[in-house]
Amino acid sequence: MANSENPTVLIVPGLRDHVAEHWQTLLAERLSKVHTVPPLEVDRLSCAARVEALQCALDAIDGPVILVAHSAGVMMVAHWAQRYSRPIVGALLAAPADVESPFPEGYPGTAVLEENGWLPIPRRPLPFPSIVAASSNDPLGDFERVAQMARDWGSVLVNEGQVGHLNPASGYGEWPRAMELITQLAE
Structure with a gap:
């Protein structure tokens, strides 16, 4: 990395926001330079509101940033990259939720996601290095x-x-x- 300053990790949770035993929450507890996109109080299913929350979190960070997104948080990052421009060191995109395919019971349906601005999934190249960590048996994203x-x-x-x-x-x-994987992105 050209900048010798250690990057701040910005945690981008999915639609269920902050879960105490989730790896993102546990990771945030171990890191010294970390911020988390805060949960929304209103418009919780709105993609635009989630993207704005991501942008506000980025605005509060000076210096280099690595994004660490999970599930629908990955889609937030993809939508954010279509609207905003800021240097990002890299992004760890874990278990992307395929919002274009039906989810199992208990999750928002495709029609709800479409009316809340999640569809279509942005497909243009991201303007920063990224790693997609995928599961071969993820119920929310066919490999x-x-x-x-x-x-x-x-x-x-x-x-x-x-x-x-x-x-x-x-x-x-x-x-x-x-x-x-975060270390790989920081190199």
Whole structure:
């Protein structure tokens, strides 16, 4: 990295926001230079409101930034990159939620996501280095579709194997590999 200053990690949670035992929350507790996009009080399903919250969080950070997004947070980053411009060191995009495909029961439907501005998924290359960490059995993102998103975004695809949605429901609180991937982005 050209800038010798250590980057700040900005955590970009998915639609369920902050979950105490989630790897993003646990990661944030271990890092010294970290911010998290705060949860929304209103318009919780609005993609535009989520993108604005991401931009506001970035505005509060001076210096280099690495984005660490999970699930719908990945889509927030993709939408943000279409609207805003700021130097980003890199982005770890973990378990992207394929908002164009039906989700299992208990999650927002495609029609709800479409009316709230999530569709279509932006497919232009991201203007910063990125790593997509994907699961081969994610109920919210078919591996082949996620692999295509990674190609479209110009991201490095990392197959994490059968890790579900890489969340507490899939057995993941700690995810040590996240630090390894963040370190790769910072180099």
